[in-house]
Amino acid sequence: MSLVYCNYGLRDYKTKPIIINTRGYWEFQLTLSGNNKLTKLGNEPKTWKDNHNFWISTPDSTHGWTSTDREPSEITVFHFSEVPESLSRIFQGRKTISASVDLKSLASILLMANEMAPQVLSPGYSSILEFEICCRQLCILFLRNYEDRLESIPWNHHIQVVSASIAWYCAHMNEGIGIQETAEKMGYSVSQLRKIFIKTRGIGPNKIFENCRMNRAKELIQHGTMSIIDISMECGYSNQSSFSRAFKKYYDQTPINLKKNTIPMY
Structure with a gap:
């Protein structure tokens, strides 16, 4: 995974575009500011998105x-001379794929x-390892x-992700x-986790x-040992009023009415 070229800075691609040519290496290009557009030969199907800011080409x-x-970007x-198999196998015949990353990540890549860049020009003893990292x-x-x-992820892995997400949510709902915190814990974006749920369960x-x-x-109310306010906090609601409204909408009765009509299960 030798790094054969690394550069950064301002580029005026509008007045000085990069002509279409073959690099011969894996190219990782990121746009930190501006709106750059990757161009290809007219007979190649488009497999990337112009509104993204991170492109990888074979x-x-x-x-x-x-x-x-009009302003430089x-x-x-x-x-790189090569990349890990976990990346290369998702291309599946495509020559360019793209993604969108946040500004914080772009800033960290600029520091990288x-x-x-200096090590590419004058590599040291540790440079090969640092290039791989x-x-x-x-x-x-x-x-x-x-x-x-x-x-490209196996179906059974999606099932495991859904199960783990539900288990973690239930353990931390109080x-x-x-969904934001759960997605981050599972290592996915909110939109990605939502797609996995819909794909495996049919609902978000x-x-x-x-x-x-x-x-x-409902289980805690029927158990009969906790107050309504404590139950609302245990289920992750900030106050009893919002909990009662949600409960009534879901069960068509208030939690207080259910508590009155329930024989406690000790």
């Missing part, structure tokens, strides 16, 4: 770069480029944000968590999490 990819902005680019870090960041990766996680909360609330 060594045999023939492409160039243009921009829609800030970019970071890495060329600052460290790597750099490549793996970039691959991890890309794969975490690559939405299409869900299609903390007032939701919010609906399933709400079922978990209501089932838990």
